[in-house]
Amino acid sequence: MLFTGLYLVALGVGGIKGSLPPHGAEQFDDTTPQGRKQRSSFFNYYVFSLSCGALIAVTFVVWIEDNKGWQWGFGVATAAILASIPVFLLGSPIYRTKIPAGSPITTMFKVLIAAVYNNCKSKNPSNAVMGMETSPSSYTTETGEEGNATKVKVPSQTLTEDLEFLNKAVTEQTVSPMLQCTVKQVEEVKVVLKIIPVFMCTIMLNCCLAQLSTFSIQQAATMNTKIGSLKVPPASLPVFPVIFMMLIAPTYNHVVIPFARKVTKTEMGITHLQRIGTGLILSIIAMAVAAIVEMKRKKVAIESGLLNSAEPLPITFLWIALQYLFLGSADLFTLAGMMDFFFTEAPKSMRSLATSLSWASLSMGYYFSSVLISMVNNITSIFRHTPWLFGSNLNHYHLERFYWLMCILSSLNFFHYLFWANRYKYRTESTAD
DSSP states (O other): HHHHHHHHHHHHHHHHHHHHHHHHTTTTTSHHHHHHHHHHHHHHHHHHHHHHHHHHHIIIIHHHHHTTTTHHHHHHHHHHHHHHHHHHTTTTGGGOOOOOOOOHHHHHHHHHHHHHHHTTTTTSGGGOOGGGOOOOEEEEEESSSTOEEEEEEEEOOOOOTTTTTGGGGGGGSSSSGGGGGOHHHHHHHHHHHHHHHHHHHHHHHHHHHHGTTTTHHHHHTEEOOTTTTEOOOOOGTTTTHHHHHHHHHHHHIIIIHHHHHHHHOSSSSSSSSHHHHHHHHHHHHHHHHHHHHHHHHHHHHHHHTOOTSSSSSSEGGGGHHHHHHHHHHHHHHHHHHHHHHHHHHSSSGGHHHHHHHHHHHHHHHHHHHHHHHHHHHHHHHHHHHTTTOOOOOOGGOOHHHHHHHHHHHHHHHHHHHHHHHHHOOSSSSSSSO
């Protein structure tokens, strides 16, 4: 019963987080500068709203779970979700709703299969790429400065040279009507494939974020968790990045962005890829800070003679808050930047799919964290009697080495990101670029 409930929660949250950001962003007019600015602000305040919910979760709900029982904690969450349904429905009459027009995943598979098949049959003249004179239809794309996009008509006969092997998906004759592809469909699939490398580079960041809900809480549990006479539950530690994100989101939107717009003379001020890159840099710093703090914690354990003891160490848990602050900032920059980037760059028919990549990155990062820990334990057990991250006493772990490993991997990931970011061309070309 418990796991059934948890999987239903995952299903529901996946649907909400995959649909709500693009639905909210579509309420703004992307044909005007004001509408595009408001859309960018929406993603910032969407993350801000998530932080508000998280603040209640790690304070009020944790207190209820610790003092009243887990069933009451789940009950509060259930009541909150139930209350959100009528609130959302109240806006139904005024929502700008996108009419479904088929599955973008179906289109992607159709283009890929058609391209592979036609490339294999490329020697057959009947499978030649359609010439410009054979397709009178046209489609709309965006040109001009980034963030100052204007709609222009581009002939559908125009196939770009990027990912040229996909061009073979457009043919005069196909083996099946189901594999008949238009130039518009091919170009849309190209756009999605181009943003995949950026998506892959954010997985390592979310792998770092996974440590906030695992080892960081275990570390805090071994330390002095009192602030004056108040004893803070270790599960409430995420309150630090949450509060920091709630403070920095409005500051970024009302101070940083207006200043950047004045300096760069562009509508966006800071590009999406620059925001994501800033988040990746902050994650590197966070892992280095986490390693240094763990070294300090173990030093205190040795000096106080509590290395083999379960008693709280004479060091405040606020030291752990440092890595929370850096990772919280990294999450804000990267998550809001990713959603805005994927939504802006993706074709209209694939925006929900592209925006969902942000959450796919999160889940893959958490999964990769588990895989990485298993790999580290398996490899280190070959050279040592005890693996780095195994045992009942955290003081015997080599957690600081694991954090340094994460720091190195995050640095390599950042250079990998730079490789793709420097080669990426926005659909709406920016003069600043």
